[in-house]
Amino acid sequence: xxxxxxxxxxxxxxxxxYALALASALLALASSARAGAAPTVHVAPIQGxxxxxxSAFVERAIAEAEEAGASALILPINTLxxxxxxxxxxxxxxxxxxxxxxxLVDPRAISAGALLALAAERILMAEGATLGAAAPVLxxxxxxEPAGEKATSYVRKEFRATxxxxxxxxxxxxxxxxxxxxxxxxxxxxxLLTLTTAEALEFGVADARADDLGAALxxxxxxxxxxxHASPSWAERALRFxxxxxxxxxxxxLGIMGLLVELRTPGFGIPGLVGAACLVLFFWAQWLLALVGxxxxxxxxLGAVLLALEVLVIPGFGVAGIAGAxxxxxxxxxxxxxxxxxxxxxxxxxxxVALSLALALAGALVALRFLPRVPAARRLILATSLGPDVAxxxxxxxxxxxxxxxxxxxxxxxxxxxxxxxxxxxGARVDVVSxxxxxxxxxxxxxxxxxxxxxVVRRAAPDGEGG
Numbered sequence: 322x323x324x325x326x327x328x329x330x331x332x333x334x335x336x337x338x339y340a341l342a343l344a345s346a347l348l349a350l351a352s353s354a355r356a357g358a359a360p361t362v363h364v365a366p367i368q369g370x371x372x373x374x375x376s377a378f379v380e381r382a383i384a385e386a387e388e389a390g391a392s393a394l395i396l397p398i399n400t401l402x403x404x405x406x407x408x409x410x411x412x413x414x415x416x417x418x419x420x421x422x423x424x425l426v427d428p429r430a431i432s433a434g435a436l437l438a439l440a441a442e443r444i445l446m447a448e449g450a451t452l453g454a455a456a457p458v459l460x461x462x463x464x465x466e467p468a469g470e471k472a473t474s475y476v477r478k479e480f481r482a483t484x485x486x487x488x489x490x491x492x493x494x495x496x497x498x499x500x501x502x503x504x505x506x507x508x509x510x511x512x513l514l515t516l517t518t519a520e521a522l523e524f525g526v527a528d529a530r531a532d533d534l535g536a537a538l539x540x541x542x543x544x545x546x547x548x549x550h551a552s553p554s555w556a557e558r559a560l561r562f563x564x565x566x567x568x569x570x571x572x573x574x575l576g577i578m579g580l581l582v583e584l585r586t587p588g589f590g591i592p593g594l595v596g597a598a599c600l601v602l603f604f605w606a607q608w609l610l611a612l613v614g615x616x617x618x619x620x621x622x623l624g625a626v627l628l629a630l631e632v633l634v635i636p637g638f639g640v641a642g643i644a645g646a647x648x649x650x651x652x653x654x655x656x657x658x659x660x661x662x663x664x665x666x667x668x669x670x671x672x673x674v675a676l677s678l679a680l681a682l683a684g685a686l687v688a689l690r691f692l693p694r695v696p697a698a699r700r701l702i703l704a705t706s707l708g709p710d711v712a713x714x715x716x717x718x719x720x721x722x723x724x725x726x727x728x729x730x731x732x733x734x735x736x737x738x739x740x741x742x743x744x745x746x747x748g749a750r751v752d753v754v755s756x757x758x759x760x761x762x763x764x765x766x767x768x769x770x771x772x773x774x775x776x777v778v779r780r781a782a783p784d785g786e787g788g
Contacts, residue, residue: 359545359546359547360391360392360543360545360546360547361389361390361391361392361546361547361548361549362391362392362393362394362395362538362541362543362546362547362548362549363382363385363386363389363391363393363394363395363549363550363551364394364395364396364397364534364548364549364550364551365378365379365382365383365386365394365395365396365551366396366397366398366399367379367396367397367398367399367400367411367434367437368397368399368400369399369400370400370401370402370403370565371400371402371403371404371407371408371411371433371434371437372403372404372407372561372564372565373404373406373407373410373560373564374553374557374558374560374561374562374563374564374606375403375407375411375561376407376408376410376411376414377557377560378551378553378554378557378561379396379411379414380410380411380414381551381557382394382551383414383415383418383420385551386418386420387418387419387420389549391420391549392421392543392546393420393421393422393423393541393543393546394418394420394421394422394423395423395425395534395537395538396422396423396424396425396437396441397425397427397534398424398425398426398427398429398430398434398437398438399426399427399428399429399430400429400430400431400432400433400434401429401431401432401434402431402432402433402434402455403432403433403434404433405433405457405472405476406658407433408433408434408436408437409436409479411437411440412436412437412440412479412483415437415440415441416440416483416486421442421443421541422440422441422442422443423441423442423443423444423445423537423541424437424438424440424441424443424444424445425445425446425447425531425534425537426438426444426445426446426447426450426451426452426518426527427446427447427450427532427533428447428449428450428451429450429451429452430450430451430452431451431452431453431454431455431515432454432455432456433455435452435453435454435455435480435497436455436479436480436483438452439480439483439484439487439489439494439526440483440486440487441487442487443528443529443541444521444526444527444528445527445528445529445530445531445536445537445540446518446521446522446527446530446531447518447530447531447532447533448518448530448532449517449518450517450518451515451516451517451518452497452515452516452521452526452527453497453513453514453515453516454497454513454514454515455476455480455497455498455513456468456473456476456498456499456500456513457472457473457476457498459472459668459669473498473499474499476498477495477498477499477502480494480495480497480498481494481495489525489526490524490525490526492504493507493514493516493524493526496508496513496514497513497514497515498513499513500512500513502514507524518530534548559606560606563602563603563605563606564606564607566673569603569606569657569673570673570676570677570680572599572600572602572603573599573600573603573653573674573677573678573681574677574678574680574681574684575595575596575599575681576596576597576598576599576600576603576681577596577600577677577678577681577682577685578592578596578680578681578682578684578685578688579592579593579594579595579596579597579599580592580593580596580597580600580625581596581681581682581685582596582685582688582689583596584629584739592688603656604618604656607656607657616655617652617653617655617656618652618656619652620648620649620651620652620655621648621649621652621653621656622652623645623648623652624644624645624646624647624648624649624650624651624652625645625649626645627641627642627644627645627648628641628642628645628646628649629645630645631645646678649678650671650674650675650678653674653677654667654670654671654673654674655670657670657673657674658670689740725771726746726747726751726753726768726771726776727768727771728768728769728770728771729767729768730746730747730767730768731746731765731766731767731768731781732744732745732746732747732751732765732766732768733745733763733764733765733766734753734760734761734762734763734764734765734766734778735750735762735763736762737759737760737761737762738753738754738755738758738759738760738766738778739755739759740754740755740756740758740759740760741753741754741755742754742755742760744766744778746768746776751776752776753766753768753776753777753778754775754776754777754778755777755778755779755780756769756777756778756779758779758780760778760780764780765780765781766778766779766780766781767779767780767781
């Protein structure tokens, strides 16, 4: 028995030795294969305005380069700046990645673009390139205006912390943001710092000059690397377009205007569909960029419901209307801000939403005033809910009458007039339009003018019932 056990142990030892040798050989082959493979370099351009849509693209490019084990991520930069909160998101992503990141400034990295260049591990600049001029500004009705001290202090420290993290002169980074920062021999008081390529190299901000991607690869020692260019997907391009301040404001204005017109007319037609589509596009873009969550959507929806109750159930403008307006403005404003938000950015978002609401209200008043006079537009608004027995401006069921409504004739509203609806005039139900006011069912009305098939009425004294 002992001899048999010894043979088994010997055979087992040989099998283990063979398995270890095979594993070692496979590991050696894999290592040699990796060593012989060409390195890969990913390229993700930062072009145009820096906004939340661009941050989504660059974050995806960083993740793809990390997954592929890229030897470097090169970021060709050509921008005049953009939103601070979007730049902060990208700055944090560049500092957090273990990748070898290289900013290739050609021809300029201004404002928020300068922060992204400073966040890269290495900065290469083409001949004639510029870097700096990063004072925060607010968009005003008369153009860009300097931001307040709070915003300037915040951005200045972000620049300083980024420069310290990457081993660059922090005073020069601060001087790009605040004109009160003086650096002896570089920039005097009252001047923002903007560096040319030669100056950035002289002061230790940039690492080398590289006029194109090939020169950058040569400086990095990656001449034979496989180049993989990242480009924005159609969804990221759409996000960049939809999150531009002008476009997002237009979506808000059209969306709210469409719903306001729909609330003041019976049924659900073209204005409601257009308004709903615009608001869906607005929230979809903000949702994908993680700028909006269920809390903001719920707050905006609550505001819309309160305003609808004020218009449809409690005519006038009281507590529900004020609370609804506040909730709607707060929900929409919070949907426009993200990471790195400053008090000035919050004020800017509130102003953007308030302006959109004002434009929507003005547009809705104009539409309700003039669209009913256009036959095609009037049919689009009214045809969805008045029923088959209602003829515009004429009898809508009930006993026939020899003549149509007359100016000065009085009757009763049988449906809410918001402003269109049905009134009983001379014993017949007639399609009418109120003069830009809400009139509840059962209230007395008076015909004030007749324009073709359009019968315009206003609220009359209760003793003026007709028919």
